[in-house]
Amino acid sequence: MKLSRIIKNKIIFKNNYEKCFIIGSSPSKNARSPRLWNYVYKKLKIQREMYPADLEKKNIRNFFKIIKKDETFKGLLITIPFKEISLKHVDKVSLSISRINSINTIVKKKKLEAFNTDYLGALESLKKIKLKKKNQKVLVVGSGGTGKTIMHAVNSFLTNSKIYLLNRTAGKSYKILNKFKSQKKNSFFHIKKYDDIFKIDKFDLLINCTSVGFDNWCKRKNLNINLKPFSPLSPIKKINGIKSKNLNLFMKKNKLIIKENQKITEKFLKKNKKIKVFDVIYNPVETILLKKARKNSIKNLNGLYMNLVQAAKAFVLVNGLGYKKVLNIMKSYG
Known part of the structure; x- marks a missing residue:
């Protein structure tokens, strides 16, 4: 062949x-x-x-x-x-x-x-963003291949810390977390619902390991969607796809969904004023999540490094x- x-x-x-x-x-x-x-x-x-x-x-x-x-x-x-x-x-x-x-x-x-x-890249990024090595509270969003890798890097880097995993598929999250829970180095928790991130006080680091925020067109029900205008801190449902690949048109058709999504991100960052934000995405160089972090004077790092x-x-x-x-x-x- x-x-x-x-x-x-x-x-x-x-x-x-x-x-x-x-x-x-x-x-x-x-x-x-x-x-x-x-x-x-x-x-x-x-x-x-x-x-x-x-x-x-x-x-x-x-x-x-x-x-x-x-x-x-x-x-x-x-x-x-x-x-x-x-x-x-x-x-x-x-x-x-x-x-x-x-x-x-x-x-x-x-x-x-x-x-x-x-x-190895994740470990170096944790050093670059100057995360302390003890007594940290970390929120990891996404448990795909990159998410699992990040979880291992965070666990290796930290001691005596609390690591929370937020993922839309609960079964997958539990499977990953069960591998860590036998270790005594750090404590691991699963966040079942997006709203639950507001019940936990003072995160030190947020890491986005999902494709939410990535500038890329994909098909859903034979229509085009792009996750660039969104942040990963709330569920993205009922997105209106379009026939073309016009980002302005896509954003116009999803104006209310985007506004609500970004509003929740603002709320989370204002609640966690001392948090650091690491987004593994590098296209665009500054995702919506990182833009919101910068506007709130929050230290942030994209996936380029x-x-x-x-x-x-x-x-x-x-x-x-x-x-x-x-x-x-x-x-x-x-």
Whole structure:
């Protein structure tokens, strides 16, 4: 089977170049890592190229069959929604990865070995936002692949702290939290309803691990919706989709829903005046959540730094170069 038959975007491969890929639902449109990696390859005159591959879930198995046989393939980055399902197709997983159950990097030597550099990027982001290491109260929103990774990073970073998980699927939250509750390092709690975040006083950190706020069009009932105008601190229901991809029109049709959503965010931030806000999204650079934080003079951080660190760490794993050298080159990209 040819790769061109299972990916949605067109790829033109460079002759005599080794290959790396990044897979997800639409990395050809949104992923930053290919630009960073290819910039380093060009700077260091390495004959490798990273290619974005837009995949559907039904084609993930065939994709792995193809890359396992391809002798020019060297490494893979994984984005939403394949960070968990890709585990089924690797040959080697470390103990730390098996705990997280989510991966974002695969290195091909003789076999496929899985890593999670998102975890390392998250740890560095917690340091950058200057979170204290003890007696903190943290609210994590979202329990997908990124959410689970963030939870592990927060648990590793903190001691004697309270970590709350807010997720729309209760069963998934309990499954994640049960893995942590046997540990005595921190205390973990599930928030059942969005309104319950107002019953808890003085959070020290809020982390958004959802796609709410991300500038990307997706289909719902054959109509287009975009989550960019929303914050993740309230349920988003009854969104009015549109036939086109006109953001102004979309916002106009959802004016009341957006207004209520943002009102709840304002209320939460005013109640938690000393909170820090970390949003893993970096497109846009400033989400609605971060805009509201800035307007309320709240220290905040987007996902660009986490993305930069994870991209550099992953590059080192695949290509075997020094981390500081790679990081500095990637920083110079802008």
